[in-house]
Amino acid sequence: MVEPEYAEIVIVDDSASDALLTRRALQKSGIASPPLWLRDGVEVLDYLFGRGAFAGRARTALPRLILLDLKLPRIDGLRVLETVKADARLREIPIVMMSSSAEERDLRAAYRFGVNSYVVKPLDFTEFSRHVAEIGAYWISVNRVPPP
């Protein structure tokens, strides 16, 4: 499922339902450009580095926000985070970690690798939708990043 070449927001989640709920919440909050959904760590890294399935993609077109699930198949969220934050070109992309758990060691690891925010996904539909909308609004509309 390769969506448009450029997306303001990239959702990385192996759960289709979570991705759907997230996208729905973002779109309902009035964010114009449709978010890109990637299913695992390999896909997101290929996308960001313009390789594999995304070979030849304009590498300068970087997302303004990555919503990254912690537990992912193949390459997990923490490894993706570590790789992105270790890369000089990518490290300025804000990454919000979205996780089902609030395990202490996950929180510590995420912040050690330089996560910009860590959010525990609420179970309640209304609450979940509100959180996602707020996150999108903040990082896209309020937050400022250096120009490319």
Add this chain to the structure above:
Amino acid sequence: MPAFYRMSNRSSSAAADASLTEDADRPSLREGPEFLSTLPARPSDVRTARTVIAVSVIVFVGLVPFAKTPLQPVWAFIPIYETLLVVNDLVTALLLFGQFSILRERPLAILASGYLFTGLMAAFHALTFPGLFTPTGLLGADTQSTAWIYMFWHAGFPLFVIAYTLLKGRSGGRLPDTRSGGRFILACVASTVLLASGLMLMATAGHDLLPVLLLAGGAYTTAMHIVVTSVWATSLAALIVLFYRRSSSVLELWLRVVVCAWLVDVALSAQLNAGRFDLGFYAGRIYGAVAASFILARLLIENTGLYAQLGGTHARLAAQNQELQREIAEREAAEASLQRMYEELEDRVRERTASLEAAMREMDSFTYSISHDLKTPLRAVAGYAGILKEDHGSELNEEADTLIDEINENAARMQQLIDDLLAFSRVARKPISRAGVDMDALVKETIAELEDAENVKRKIAWDIQPLPASRGERGLLKQVWINLLSNAVKFSSTRPVPVIRIGAVDQPDETVYFVEDNGIGFSMDYYDKLFGVFQRLHVAEEFPGTGVGLAIVQRIVERHGGRIWAEGRVDKGAKFQFSLPKDDQHGRT
């Protein structure tokens, strides 16, 4: 060790011979060696001595009428008798000096000197005896020399005995350890030799200065009677002193016998007889010889006895040594097996620890997976139900709407169960950190939060007593209070006035905290389910909960080294108590 047995056999047979006049229970070496001079006289010794004295006196009395009966001069009698005396006395002196060198009691050396003196004087007596070696006697003797030497000799020995007896009773008789025993003996020997030689010289070279004792025919002069009576009196004095001191050692007992014989000797051979070679002369000399042998015989018996003891002790020590060696070997074997068992135990503990750690790791990854993966489908359920309601609410009838709410509630409940279960397993895995915890503040904080969370602020009558501080992990202890207090609030909510009492009992080793309410209580029949995971004693509709709270509380308390228990009655309230140790050593991970 056959050598020991041979030795002890021989010694014990000698000891058996020696013990003819003694009790069978000889003193043993256990309390240190006993000597003639220190060994107290036992009744058997006293009896023997009395018998000897009695026999002596009877024989003496029987001999008195015949003392003057002239007999054939047997010249050989004199040297035989004198040689016997010299040898006896010198050996006795030697043995007594030997005892002195061990016991270092100076009186013993004096007595030894006395025996040396009689030995020397006997020798001089024999050498000067007229007609024995030369017609007038050796050493330049004259007619009176032998008689005077006899007098000096027989007056001298009782004086030594008196000196011994008087000194014996006094303290300070012991030679100080700083002084050499050998040198003291040498001094005694030298002065005794000097004394004896001096007396001998007085009787020979100073012959003419002394009164005449014997007439040419051998008859006694008046001077003789006076001198011999004085000599006899010294023996009597010695006997009196010996009896007067009432000293109780075997040596002194036999000294009394010796002095008695000495009295008889002097009386028969120089007082009651008529001159040389009559019956008194011979009988007295025989008494003297016998008297000289008493102490020697006792000393020799004692020596053999001591040898027997030594042999016995040696054998006993060897047996004890063997026993000790055996015990040491046994102990070493026991220690070795203990060490082996300890090592085996250590190995087992290591194995068990490793398998426990593996199980822990497995459990860890298991709960980690649960916390991540179990919630995703749950969120999908709740999420889709939410979308259904939001996007298609207008198309749903009232029943569908209620069912969607039901889905949401159950999803939320499932979420709570998962969270509680994770909390429970986290308490088991996490190491406990300890610090001082202000329980008063912690309880106030908890109550404030509970009241905030309660939608309807009910009137609860809190009865909070002062709580002693404790040590533990504040976050976990707060969890304990939250669970216990929220339970108390929850289960007393149906009361018109809920009463919740919080307090503590200070005990030597631990502090016991309690939470008591007047709520619906519980039946003690189900007590064993109270702290179990997912165990609930009330229906969920009436009192919501997952049934994990008390299990978590119990685990936290036990991780802190404490205990938790409860009592309750249906409809009469419940009281939960938990203890926390004061000693920091407990429950540490």
